[in-house]
Amino acid sequence: MARGRMNWLKLFSTAVFVFLYLPLLIVVVYSFNDSKLNAEWVGFTLKWYGVLFDDTEMLTAARNSLLIATFSAAVAALLGTLAGMAMSRLRLRLLPALVLAPVAMPDILLGVSLLILFIMLNISLGLVSVILAHITFCIGYVALSVQARMGSMDDSLIEAARDLGASPWQAFSRITLPLLAPGIIAGALMAFTLSIDDFVVTFFTAGVGSSTLPLQIYSMVKIAVTPEVNAISTLLMVVTLLLVTLASRFNKHALRGTI
Amino acid sequence: MLEIRGISKKFGDFEALKGVDLHIGAGEFFTLLGPSGCGKTTLLRMIAGFEAPDSGEILLEGKDMVGTPPEQRPVHTVFQNYALFPHMTVAQNIAFPLQMARVQADEIDARVQQALDNVHLPDKAGAYPAALSGGQRQRIAIARALVKRPRLLLLDEPLSALDAKMREQMQIELINLQKEVGITFIYVTHDQGEALALSHRIAVMNQGKIAQLDQPAQLYNHPNSRFVADFIGQCNLLEATVTDSDRHHADLELHHIGPVRVSLAPAVTVTKGQRCLLTLRPEKIRIARNLHALVDETHFCGKIHDTLYLGDVTVYKVELAQGILLEALLANSGNHASERFAVGDSVEVAWNSSAGHLIAEP
Ligand SMILES: Nc1ncnc2c1ncn2[C@@H]1O[C@H](COP(=O)(O)OP(=O)(O)O)[C@@H](O)[C@H]1O
Ligand SMILES: [Mg+2]
DSSP states (O other): OHHHHHHHHHHHHHHHHHHHHHHHHHHHHHHTBSSSSSSSOOOBOOHHHHHHHHOHHHHHHHHHHHHHHHHHHHHHHHHHHHHHHHHHHHOOSHHHHHHHHHHHSOHHHHHHHHHHHHHHTTOOSSHHHHHHHHHHHHHHHHHHHHHHHHHTSOHHHHHHHHHTTOOHHHHIIIIIHHHHHHHHHHHHHHHHHHHHHOOHHHHHHOOTTOOOHHHHHHHHHTTOOOHHHHHHHHHHHHHHHHHHHHHHHHHHHHHHTOO | OEEEEEEEEEETTEEEEEEEEEEEOTTOEEEEEOOTTSSHHHHHHHHHTSSOOSEEEEEETTEEOTTOOGGGSSEEEEOTTOOOOTTSOHHHHHHHHHHHTTOOHHHHHHHHHHHHHHTTOTTOTTOOGGGSOHHHHHHHHHHHHHTTOOSEEEEESTTTTSOHHHHHHHHHHHHHHHHHHOOEEEEEESOHHHHHHHOSEEEEEETTEEEEEEOHHHHHHSOSSHHHHHHSSOOEEEEEEEEEEOSSEEEEEETTTEEEEEEOOTTOOOOTTOEEEEEEOGGGOEEESSOOOOTTEEEEEEEEEEEEEOSSEEEEEEEEETTEEEEEEEEOOSOOGGGOOOTTOEEEEEEETTTOEEEEOO
């Protein structure tokens, strides 16, 4: 009885994983295919990756993506940490909703409203506008991660630090910050990943010369799904997986209190 | 060294402390004892500086502490859950207060080692708190709180998370440690046994007020109220009316039981006709099938209502009159079969006139 149920569970979860990862697998496989068409397997090659590194537009897009992700993640880490601490300390009803709304809101809404805002404020569309836009939806992830960490932190630790002679600032820098660090890092990694992968919000807020990798891929796909697209998609996938794994490791350690 | 004058504190509408006065001497092991919720932690947090009183003064060696932040008070706390910093090693935890005080690095090392030796954990310097047992964490928390030599050490139910064996051992260590370092301890507990074992003086608290402040033996033998008598140890409380009294003795009529004579503690005065409570500790009552009443003893007859075998002693509840039970203890020291009674047996109980203590109830 229980065994039978276990087998069904295995079967279902395998099916789900196949459904989730088969399309990605196909992209990866064809990125190594020695043919211009995504039709049949001809032979193994790395030449599409070579093409990628000769494509100046692609390289510019990659540089933009990294720049945007780094800046957005860094600023979101700072603001998100403050928001997360405020959310767990002040217990204001509205604050979590305000911080998390951009996370839950449809990207297209966020994109359109930011576009309108930038136009109203006369902010020219470019790297800066994209970074500002990405920060808005990244803050929530850092805030959530930091809030969870705050929740598992014992308030008496701060009191103990004060009791033993630490000023409020010393208690923050010596106790609170190190204990929150895994949460902040995990949140920042998540933010970096989301920024690198974002298409919709970037689409609305980017201008000439601030194209990112997802935008670049989209513009290429409009013509044809070339093996070069497969190659850059594979690279993007690897980076994303790496960062997500790293983030979850930080969170796990954070929860066990071993960092 | 510490003087607390008229401290009151409200949380919303709830009065947590209602005018507390205390005077604690240098080098004293002082305990705040009371049931959960009576305001012990609130008072301790005020001394530490985490809570401000609504009114009243806290004078430490003559200086008013109210308004001084915790880090500037020469007072350290051992928290109930230890509050060791999880991301620091034991040595780093103990070094923390010294670093905050900008002590030289090489002096810090020496003092940390000394502190570890004092709590008998010399080789745990590199361990993280997560790798320590409850008793070890307790010792490290105490070492950390003592390393800077505070004028006053506050301990909030520090042993409550330990098992019974460990607790007893830690009690002995605490007594010895306090003697060694000579620092004033203010100890909070709801465990009356712990308070009696550790303290020089105890303040029994009830609902935000101090019910009685005395030395342990005084508190145990001469409780001043029904609450204190009940809270500290097992106690028989018999209602009575005074029929006659002089400076040293009172003759009472125990309601439904009969007349009895008690000697009066110096602080107690009663007048004829006054209603009062006679407190009698179970271990001070003699119980046998046939008692030969001694001089100065009163004896009554009763029936065994319940027996409770506790290993070292057996508790007998003796019904003296309809619905009036008296608890008596008998040590199970020998194999005297004649000393064992069964439910329903007729027995006699007796106590010395100085065994009981009188509480004048208004
Ligand atoms: N910050 C606070 N806000 C509201 N009520 C509190 C607060 N701190 C303590 N109390 C209340 O004050 C009373 C006394 O608390 P406490 O001093 O912790 O008691 P004890 O340590 O004797 O168990 C309790 O009823 C508690 O609920
Ligand atoms: Mg308490």
